[in-house]
Amino acid sequence: MKNYINKLFAGGIFAGMMLVSSCAGDFLDTAPTDSTGASDAVGTTGNAMKALNGIAKIMTTQQSYFGGGFAGENNIMVQYENYPSQNYNYNLYASGWSPIFNQEFHTRTNSIYDAYAWYYYYTIAGNANTILANIDNAEGTDAEKQFIKASALTFRAYAFEKLTHYYCLRWQDSNNGASQGIVLRLDESTGGQAYATLAETYAQIYKDLDEAISLFNESGMDRGEGKVWLPNVNVAHAVYARTALIKQDYSKALSEAKLARQGYPLMSNDDYHKGFCNPTSEWIFGSYGDASENNWYWSYGTQYACNGYYANNQQTGAGAIGRELINRIPNNDTRKAMFLTEDKFPGYNFDDGSAMDLGYGILGMGDKEEDADALWEEAAAYCKKMAVSGLAAPYQAGYMYLGGQLKFFVFDTPGVSYLPFIRSSEMVLVEAEANYFLSNEAAARDALIELNATSGRNPEYTCNKTGDALWNEIMDYRELELWGEGFAWSDYKRWNRDVVRHGFAEGGNAHLSVAKTIPANSANKWTWDVPLNETDYNDELNLAGK
Numbered sequence: 001m002k003n004y005i006n007k008l009f010a011g012g013i014f015a016g017m018m019l020v021s022s023c024a025g026d027f028l029d030t031a032p033t034d035s036t037g038a039s040d041a042v043g044t045t046g047n048a049m050k051a052l053n054g055i056a057k058i059m060t061t062q063q064s065y066f067g068g069g070f071a072g073e074n075n076i077m078v079q080y081e082n083y084p085s086q087n088y089n090y091n092l093y094a095s096g097w098s099p100i101f102n103q104e105f106h107t108r109t110n111s112i113y114d115a116y117a118w119y120y121y122y123t124i125a126g127n128a129n130t131i132l133a134n135i136d137n138a139e140g141t142d143a144e145k146q147f148i149k150a151s152a153l154t155f156r157a158y159a160f161e162k163l164t165h166y167y168c169l170r171w172q173d174s175n176n177g178a179s180q181g182i183v184l185r186l187d188e189s190t191g192g193q194a195y196a197t198l199a200e201t202y203a204q205i206y207k208d209l210d211e212a213i214s215l216f217n218e219s220g221m222d223r224g225e226g227k228v229w230l231p232n233v234n235v236a237h238a239v240y241a242r243t244a245l246i247k248q249d250y251s252k253a254l255s256e257a258k259l260a261r262q263g264y265p266l267m268s269n270d271d272y273h274k275g276f277c278n279p280t281s282e283w284i285f286g287s288y289g290d291a292s293e294n295n296w297y298w299s300y301g302t303q304y305a306c307n308g309y310y311a312n313n314q315q316t317g318a319g320a321i322g323r324e325l326i327n328r329i330p331n332n333d334t335r336k337a338m339f340l341t342e343d344k345f346p347g348y349n350f351d352d353g354s355a356m357d358l359g360y361g362i363l364g365m366g367d368k369e370e371d372a373d374a375l376w377e378e379a380a381a382y383c384k385k386m387a388v389s390g391l392a393a394p395y396q397a398g399y400m401y402l403g404g405q406l407k408f409f410v411f412d413t414p415g416v417s418y419l420p421f422i423r424s425s426e427m428v429l430v431e432a433e434a435n436y437f438l439s440n441e442a443a444a445r446d447a448l449i450e451l452n453a454t455s456g457r458n459p460e461y462t463c464n465k466t467g468d469a470l471w472n473e474i475m476d477y478r479e480l481e482l483w484g485e486g487f488a489w490s491d492y493k494r495w496n497r498d499v500v501r502h503g504f505a506e507g508g509n510a511h512l513s514v515a516k517t518i519p520a521n522s523a524n525k526w527t528w529d530v531p532l533n534e535t536d537y538n539d540e541l542n543l544a545g546k
Contacts, residue, residue, distance in 0.1 A: 042131055045140025048148045055127045055155050056229040060287045060419075062298040063120065066112050071298040072120065073287065073421060077486030078304065080117055080166060084518075085488030086499040087322030087479055089403065091360040092315055094511035101514040103523035115531035117166045121159040125185060128156040133188050143219045150215035154231035154239060157208040160184070161243045164201060165490045166528045171247050172496065173525060174198045183538065192540035205243050212236040228279045228418070229288040234260050238284050238422045241430050246494055254434040260284060261424040266455045269334045275388040275409030277301065277417035282424035289418035302415025304484070306383075306394035306406050309414035313397055320361065320403035321483055323509035324502065328476055333458040335480055337386070340404040345378050350402065351504070358504040360511060361402040376400075402509050407484060420485060425451060429478045436474060441466055448477060493526045 042048045062071040069075055082088040083100045090097070099105055105113045131152040135145050163182045171177070177199025184196045184204050196204070216233035223230040237260035244253035267280040279286060301308045304319050311318040321339050329336045331343045340363065342348070348355045348371060355366040355375040364376025379400045386406045387393045392413070394406055410417040432447035445463045452461035465473050475495065479488060492499055502508025503515035520526065535541050 042134035042138055045135075045138050045144035045148060048131055048135055048138055048140075049144075051127070051131055052148060052151050052155075052230060055124055055152075056288055057293075058120075058123060058127065059229075060289070060293075060295060060299075062295065063116075063123075066116050066119075069298050069303075070112070070116050070120075071295060073419065073486065074295075074298065074300040076117060076120070076162070077300065077419075077484075079113065081486040081489045082304075082319070082484060084499070085492065086501055087325045088484065088488060089320040089322065089361070089401070089510050089514075090316070091320070091401065091509075091511040092317065095513040098513045102516060103518055103526065106524040106526070106528050109529045109532040109535070114528055115533060117528070118163070118531050118534060121163050122185065124159040125156045126188075128152040128159070129185065129188055132156075143221055146215040146219035147221040150212040150219065150233075150236065151231045153208045153212040153215070154236045157205045157212065157236070157243070158231075158239050160201065160205050160208075161239055161246070164198065164246065165493070167530055168198050168201070169525060169527055170493060170496060171198070177202065177247075183534075183541075192538050194540040202243060202247050206240070209236050209240045209243070213240075226279060228283050228286040231285065234262065234264060235285045235422065238427060241427060245430055245433065246490075248437070250434040250437045253430055254438070257427040257430040257434070260422075261427040264424040266424055266428070266451070269456050272334060272457070273338070273386070273388070275305075275391055275411070275417075276407055276420065277305070277391075277409050277411050279418055279420075283418075283420050283422075284424060284427075285420075285422040287419040287421065289416060291412040291416050294412070294416055296414060299410075299415030299417070300419055301408065301410035301417045305408045305410045305415060305417065306404070307387075307392040307396070308408075308410050311395050311397060311399075312392065315362075315397065315399045317362075317395070317399055317401040317404050318408070319405050319484060320401045320509060321405060322501075323403055324507060325476065325479055326403060329480055330458060330461075332460060333452070333480075335457055338405060338407045340379055340382065340400055340402060340406070342402065344382055345375055348375050351507075356402060361504065361509045363400045363402060363404075405484060423482075423485075425481050426487075429474070429481060432474045433478070436471060441470055444470060444474065448473060451477065451481065489526075492520070496520045 042051055059072040060074065069078070079100055083090065083097060084103050094101060100113065105111050108114050132149060135149050135152070138145060160182060168181055169179045173179070177197055179198050181196040181198040181201030183193050184201060185193065213233055213236050216236060223232045237256045241253050241256035241260055244256060261284070264282050264284050267282045271280040277289070296302070297309070303310045303316070305311065306318045308318060310316045326336060326339055326341050342350045350356055353366055354368040355371040356363050357365040363379045364372045366372040366375070383394050383400065383406065388409050391409050391411055394409070395404070428447050428451045432444045435443040435447060445465070448463050449461065452458045463473060478491060498520050499518040501510040501515050503510055503512050506515070508515065530541065
């Protein structure tokens with residue numbers, strides 16, 4: 001057991017560097033071996049930059065110990081965020097995956113589903129710690145060392161902040177941060193270590209980001225053009241904004257969000273409809289994606305892109321947005337155009353099973369053959385209309401679901417694409433939420449208008465709402481804007497909001513196996529228990545205070 005833990009946490013830099021050895025160009029130019037010492041692996045700033053790329057690679061690579069689709073952020077987005085949320089439906093597999101959808105694994109500490117996020121994010125932190133422990137003695141300029149150190153600190157802060165989503169209580173349930181935080185591993189040691197409090201955890205993240213921002217600015221350097229997989233000062237500000245938001249430090253969240261999106265303007269509608277598979281002007285942080293680094297069947301796009309392998313060869317579709325949410329969005333919104341919603345097919349009854357089955361929501365599988373065939377033809381025509389030039393056509397298998405998405409595409413088979421982790425749109429929404437809780441409703445409305453009207457997503461959008469109506473508007477547009485990008489479960493947890501899924505008979509579009517209410521105070525208060533392998537190994541942990 002101890003050897004296994006040590007492999008995860010100690011000197012993880014070597015695994016990360018070896019993972020990138022097959023990439024093309026400077027992103028992949030590395031040749032470490034298992035026998036290389038950490039000081040040699042980070043012996044020069046050139047090698048340290050390769051090590052940073054190794055961390056980025058971990059974020060999109062299958063971790064074979066866990067098997068299957070456990071491939072970094074891909075898995076986090078799907079199993080920890082999209083599936084258990086309210087408005088992401090994957091109905092053909094819903095029954096089999098219902099324990100994940102319905103949050104039934106949070107106390108199963110011997111399960112890989114409970115363990116994965118813990119070990120994955122500590123692997124990122126461990127790699128960052130190796131860089132931080134050795135970079136000061138590396139050969140290279142001071143500016144290079146400052147930039148590399150700042151990037152490693154940002155990676156560590158990113159990982160620690162994510163861990164609090166899954167393994168810590170909500171801030172409002174934490175007794176002002178006195179509850180259990182995470183194990184703050186800040187060096188290369190792997191021995192027993194107690195939990196920090198949640199307040200101490202957030203204080204460390206703030207400290208890391210303060211230092212990172214200072215070092216980025218002192219270095220005078222930035223990542224290369226288009227290298228969204230590497231942190232820069234904007235990424236540090238964005239992680240800061242996220243941390244402050246979840247800590248309900250709204251003034252800090254607001255100021256950091258504004259800094260995070262400087263130089264990253266909101267994308268145009270044309271870019272919005274190019275498949276979310278290549279970076280645009282507003283991608284602050286994201287994955288590396290190229291056919292030379294094909295993750296094959298463990299790529300997000302293989303199963304969850306509308307022209308990925310599954311959607312083009314199987315009955316699964318590629319994920320569908322919640323019917324009740326999308327029906328609250330005006331029909332002229334450019335984002336609504338990216339979903340197969342009933343407003344696009346007037347004249348059909350979507351509630352009686354005539355043109356669509358009421359078990360899964362597959363268009364054209366209804367009881368009245370004439371209506372079903374006609375709806376299928378119209379849906380197929382709409383998919384053809386929304387196809388992205390130069391990319392494979394969507395839903396070639398012919399199975400299209402009510403609410404089916406046309407947002408995520410891939411540009412190579414079976415699922416090759418970049419993925420966004422942080423966009424400027426998210427930061428605008430952070431500003432809206434922070435301003436709302438700072439009782440500056442006018443500024444909150446202005447943020448919504450910037451996101452929706454000024455951007456062109458809906459030029460006719462206006463907002464004069466106040467109070468609870470304004471808050472509901474902020475939540476709706478956050479769900480719409482960031483749908484499928486791995487936010488929804490954490491957002492509902494932060495908002496202390498029940499997940500309420502309705503089946504077709506109740507006006508929704510969730511499969512009956514997951515059409516249920518999950519109260520915000522149930523499912524272990526939406527907190528995953530620390531995995532058994534960690535508590536068995538780390539004898540300093542005391543779960544009594546959780």
